[in-house]
Amino acid sequence: MIQASVCTIGDEILIGQVVDTNSSRIARALGEAGIPVRSMVSVGDSREAILDALRRELSKSSIVITTGGLGPTKDDITKDVLGELSGSTRMVENPQQREIMEQILSSRGLQVLESNRRQAWVPERCEVIPNKLGTAPIMSFTADNGSVLYALPGVPHEAAGALPDVLEHIRRRFAINDICHRNVMVYGLAESALSELIAPWEDALPPEIHLAYLPDPLKGIRLRLSIYSGTSAKENALIDSELEKLKSILGNRIYSDADDTLEATVGRIFKENGLTLAAAESCTGGEIAHLLTTVSGASEYFLGSVTSYAIKVKEEVLGVPAETIEKFGVVSEEGAIAMAKGVRRLLGSDYSVATTGLAGAEGDGRNPGGTVWIAVAGPNGEKAHKFSYHNDRKRNIQRFAATALDFLRLFVLSELNA
Amino acid sequence: MIQASVCTIGDEILIGQVVDTNSSRIARALGEAGIPVRSMVSVGDSREAILDALRRELSKSSIVITTGGLGPTKDDITKDVLGELSGSTRMVENPQQREIMEQILSSRGLQVLESNRRQAWVPERCEVIPNKLGTAPIMSFTADNGSVLYALPGVPHEAAGALPDVLEHIRRRFAINDICHRNVMVYGLAESALSELIAPWEDALPPEIHLAYLPDPLKGIRLRLSIYSGTSAKENALIDSELEKLKSILGNRIYSDADDTLEATVGRIFKENGLTLAAAESCTGGEIAHLLTTVSGASEYFLGSVTSYAIKVKEEVLGVPAETIEKFGVVSEEGAIAMAKGVRRLLGSDYSVATTGLAGAEGDGRNPGGTVWIAVAGPNGEKAHKFSYHNDRKRNIQRFAATALDFLRLFVLSELNA
Known part of the structure; x- marks a missing residue:
């Protein structure tokens, strides 16, 4: 070989x-x-x-x-x-x-x-x-x-x-066999959970199809299907039919059937539907905006963001009510939703995403380190969810940002399909 | 060995x-x-x-x-x-x-x-x-x-x-010689320019002191002085005296005589002087805020930022006058200064830094790709400068952000020493 x-x-x-x-x-x-x-x-x-x-x-x-x-x-x-x-x-x-x-x-x-x-x-x-x-x-x-x-x-x-x-x-x-490859990008499932979920499909795969799990903190898990003997219509059709079965199992958990990033996928959804986006970032400190703007052409849908590191900025710029912060704390469902609503109103976007959490190891008395509340807001309302990670500060910031992009993606897709 | x-x-x-x-x-x-x-x-x-x-x-x-x-x-x-x-x-x-x-x-x-x-x-x-x-x-x-x-x-x-x-x-x-090391971090000079500037000092270095140039896009150039034979008071004093001479040549171009980052150095200056900071980012798209907030304790001085990717956000949120954009373009000295003043006013910070430029290869008719205007604003006025880089989009964003942090550092130091 x-x-x-x-x-x-x-x-x-x-x-x-x-x-x-x-x-x-x-x-x-x-x-x-x-x-x-x-x-x-x-x-x-x-x-x-x-x-x-x-x-x-x-x-x-x-x-x-x-x-x-x-x-x-x-x-x-x-x-x-x-x-x-x-x-x-x-x-x-x-x-x-x-x-x-x-x-x-x-x-x-x-x-x-x-x-x-x-x-x-x-x-x-x-x-x-x-x-x-x-x-x-x-x-x-x-x-x-x-x-x-x-x-x-x-x-x-x-x-x-x-x-x-x-x-x-x-x-x-060199005589190199043509290879038929297909990458499927999945976010929001641990490798073990994904493996369990698709076990019946995986066990029934034709023997010539090889499956690899390739995890990445910012991208989730890349599932790679390969046939090592050719790229003719036959191999392509075989892989396509297995891909369809996989899609029916995983649904929206699959964010791309090309080798794409979450930020490019979110960008494509917004661009194709003529929608605009804004972000309000506390613990992610600019990482969501940074990821979105590494995609060329992001100015067509990404209006901008507010990094509200200080409470004063949350209140005065984003309009988060002081009572909300006093009653529920900065890292809370109510805080995240108020940030998302605030930046959507301020920047005049169709949708918005917001993060508030604790990237470092230390907790704030109410939440342990590694906790993040992520909220999204759109023309028909808001939604928030709490996530927990156990990494160092930099890695937690990356995971929070990737999870926020995925949460936004699922929210917008559900609204578009409603 | x-x-x-x-x-x-x-x-x-x-x-x-x-x-x-x-x-x-x-x-x-x-x-x-x-x-x-x-x-x-x-x-x-x-x-x-x-x-x-x-x-x-x-x-x-x-x-x-x-x-x-x-x-x-x-x-x-x-x-x-x-x-x-x-x-x-x-x-x-x-x-x-x-x-x-x-x-x-x-x-x-x-x-x-x-x-x-x-x-x-x-x-x-x-x-x-x-x-x-x-x-x-x-x-x-x-x-x-x-x-x-x-x-x-x-x-x-x-x-x-x-x-x-x-x-x-x-x-x-193993019998390993103790080594006396000292790192000096320099920003804003190309390796060749730095080498020329410090040539007389370098040529006169005692033979036991070794000098290494270690460049990095986000950190500038790390100059490492080493003595490979001991860490006693003698070696320390010898390196310290050469370090003093180097500092008198390079002055503020040296941002740290420990192995520090620009974002940590900026943070230290703000923290030690009880000052607050805000950022307005266009082409850097959140990277400056992201760098600043990777430093633990950044909430003590960093109030937040606005990523103003859309012109509307520059005008409506940051208050950049429409006439300024019409007359000078978005990527201009006037545009950058208006962004810096706008975010300083909006977030109520002591100082602010702003970027507007073209991270990709394409120009905008007035400026070639790789151009960035960086502005800073403070209690005593504003200042802006144009920089040009020739890398790909992601690398340009990193260089723009690092250069903005350094420009801010030099501005605040000059005001503190005025």
């Missing part, structure tokens, strides 16, 4: 200055293409360490993908090591990459330095896949045992941008 | 479902203790792969730290492999970890299952370092060549929580 290794090159990873996000993105793309990753390795900018790791991985995996070490500075030595490994004796200039490099630098108003010019030179035995997003070329060569190495830049968006071309190259070189 | 390897165990890393943040945190802690990391490796939940990787790393590094594979489910096989590697022939129960496990489960209202009970059993030749934060014990054993392996849980806050105990254990086993 064709397997892959992913190697990260650079001192900045080994000293812990940078978290390596390239490897997981590459592994995901390889996995979707049906190529399992056997190992991941990170080594520093040292000739011996790079040679040692790449020789070992090339001897064990048919495909080795590296990132990093292709920059214009002296400590970037990946290219020299590739020359040595590929048996190249000289460097040649790649005219295509030179042209891209000159275009990129001139578009930023920068001069082409000697160090930039050197980036377009590659070991003679390396094939070049042009990097349209940066100045360093993507290089590939075949080792004596037939294994193929691909060297990608370390800049995350350049590495990600290179993947489609690299995968196409891999498909031309 | 003592070197370390960091190994991550678990299929969820190899399929790209989870980004490995443990390794960089462990590498940072080892580096601060004066132990360089030679390599990082990730392998799946397979006996052969784990054995192969750990044997290789134990033969090359004096210290091997693993994370993951210690959970209660069947796919967690790290403990069995440790038994094999350590030459243990049976498992023994660790009473201390059993007690911790029972306490943790009962505090969450959970029953102790057979699978939990098994977690307190460890290979007889493994030493246990109790894990106070979770149910799986931290294990350690010494290989035949004298190298020592430490197995930490994969849950990030448990792995991080285990590090002080593990480092203490390492110091008892």
Whole structure:
């Protein structure tokens, strides 16, 4: 079976200055293409360490993908090591990459330095896949045992941008089974509860369909259905029919049958129905607005939000009655609903979502740490619910925000279907 | 020289479902203790792969730290492999970890299952370092060549929580030089500009002081000064005197001489001076408020914020005059200042910060993508500045927010010193 290794090159990873996000993105793309990753390795900018790791991985995996070490500075030595490994004796200039490099630098108003010019030179035995997003070329060569190495830049968006071309190259070189994949995104169920709920369906799945549970704090659980033998109409129809059965079991718990985020799903619902949204955030402190506005085009439906950290702001800006806070406390059903109603009125939106809770470990005397009240308001009324989580402050804020987006989604869907 | 390897165990890393943040945190802690990391490796939940990787790393590094594979489910096989590697022939129960496990489960209202009970059993030749934060014990054993392996849980806050105990254990086993470290955080200068500015000071540094530049998009540049031979009064005094010289060159560009974040530094300034803060966010969409509220105790100075994504919200909630927007556009000095003044008035804060810009690649006809106007307002007036960045949407939002916090910091400091 064709397997892959992913190697990260650079001192900045080994000293812990940078978290390596390239490897997981590459592994995901390889996995979707049906190529399992056997190992991941990170080594520093040292000739011996790079040679040692790449020789070992090339001897064990048919495909080795590296990132990093292709920059214009002296400590970037990946290219020299590739020359040595590929048996190249000289460097040649790649005219295509030179042209891209000159275009990129001139578009930023920068001069082409000697160090930039050197980036377009590659070991003679390396094939070049042009990097349209940066100045360093993507290089590939075949080792004596037939294994193929691909060297990608370390800049995350350049590495990600290179993947489609690299995968196409891999498909031309290796016989890789086409894979039929479908992702279903589920929120609001623990993995064990979901597993119990869909057990009869899972047990009755045709043997060629593989099911994976992939949990994520901000996205819920991704259920991935795969058939590893083809992408013809037959496989697609088989997966589609099982998907329909799953949808009839889980209903609205499924927020996307593509590989989507909650914030993009909420955005799509609002956009398609011509609705507008506002948020009032206490304990989530801006995270809901931040998530919503990472989606390009959010200005079409998201009017804005109020982060009401101080009680005074809850009362004076959002119009939460002082008596409500005095009687029920800030973290309460009544408090959350008053915030949601207040921001909807203030910003003039169709719908609103509000959070009030305790993200840290400490309670407020009425509620333990990790408690959040989430409320939604719309043209036909309001609704609130209490949730509890047991993580640290930052993780609780993320979970509160994701749960608020899901609670809003279910509320708006129920109103649209009413 | 003592070197370390960091190994991550678990299929969820190899399929790209989870980004490995443990390794960089462990590498940072080892580096601060004066132990360089030679390599990082990730392998799946397979006996052969784990054995192969750990044997290789134990033969090359004096210290091997693993994370993951210690959970209660069947796919967690790290403990069995440790038994094999350590030459243990049976498992023994660790009473201390059993007690911790029972306490943790009962505090969450959970029953102790057979699978939990098994977690307190460890290979007889493994030493246990109790894990106070979770149910799986931290294990350690010494290989035949004298190298020592430490197995930490994969849950990030448990792995991080285990590090002080593990480092203490390492110091008892290996002769590790004490290291004198000092971190200085600088914002608002590119690495090349900073390097040029401090070149005369850097060139005149005593040879025993090592300087490292560690850039980060949200934090700016961390300058780390280290002496690798001791932590006595002599080394401390030497580093302190060089630090004073550096401060006289960089002045307020240094926002912290501890390893702090911009949001914590801003928070400290506001708290110490009894001041309050509000924010008005357009293109940053809640990220400034989110950063400020990740700091525990932020409610003492941060009153709240308005995310004014829609023009209507800028006009009606923040009181930005329609003529200002018509004449100068939303992304303008006048627009930013009106937002800052508006939110300061609305929330009744001492100071405020506002952003308006274009986080995506597209321009608005007047400004190219990546442009942001940042304004601050206070009791004595307002100030605004335009900044430009060239990243993708998410990265631009982060840079805009960090730059806004720094601009606010410099403004408030200048007013306090006036």
